[in-house]
Amino acid sequence: MEKIVEKFKALSDETRLRIINLFIKSRRNLCVCELMDALQLPQYAISKALNILKNSELFTTEKEGTWVYYHLTKDNPVNKSLFNFLKNYLGSEIFLQDETRLEARLLLRENDKCVVGIIPESDLLKMIKQKTEA
Amino acid sequence: MEKIVEKFKALSDETRLRIINLFIKSRRNLCVCELMDALQLPQYAISKALNILKNSELFTTEKEGTWVYYHLTKDNPVNKSLFNFLKNYLGSEIFLQDETRLEARLLLRENDKCVVGIIPESDLLKMIKQKTEA
């Protein structure tokens, strides 16, 4: 199984593990701009990381207009087994912070869809305040 | 857990997976020279691969004279979980061939210890024949 080597390669990078962690914990489909806020990384970094994860067949995508929703590919036993392993062992500080930021960002969804896109200068909190006051 | 990234890095190489596979399947401690015959790779390649596996805390060693016996580090839950995963998903041809060659090589042990060292030109079969005739 050459594929297993590829999967391990995809998993051997902190950014990519942080991304996987968010999908495992949130159990949702997420788009690039939401991950940008959660991980606080530039757009190209997220896109490239996702591309590697997709090539190793750990992720699948669905396009909706300009948005692209990514999600874990759970329909094969190797992946299921891997995700189950990761669920238990990704617990350090940085992962928890990502989860908190993602949670905030997801408050901006409408009908469970991303509608705000890339937030300039990351004034996420301001936008959330606006939304909750409305 | 930075350590998880290191472990995945260690696992993302075919030679190293082949080595791990042999330890999982044979359930034994093995030395470098035995792995050379099983994988048919030069001594430095085995040594270097084992060194990486040891640094990622997947392997432990015990020295006995000039021989060094390696074995899986099973005393922590992350490793246990990983090895359990690998046990189920390392199944392709090359792994089976390694297992067969290791089995042959282990026929040369005495009192469950390696005694022959590095076999020149790999006349393993000749040596086994000698031994079984004696």
Place this chain on the structure above:
DNA sequence: TCTTTGTATGCAAAAAATGGCATATAAGTT
């Protein structure tokens, strides 16, 4: 059709990993 916006990607420099050889180390043997 022009603009905007979310996402992808080509390119080049930097960094890291790999492969092969030669040699070092350490323990046993004579």
Place this chain on the structure above:
DNA sequence: AACTTATATGCCATTTTTTGCATACAAAGA
């Protein structure tokens, strides 16, 4: 003490991966 042998490691060339920037592409809206 010299020699042998199992294993480790330093070095160098090559390849692969990463990082950052700029730009391309695709879909929606004006």
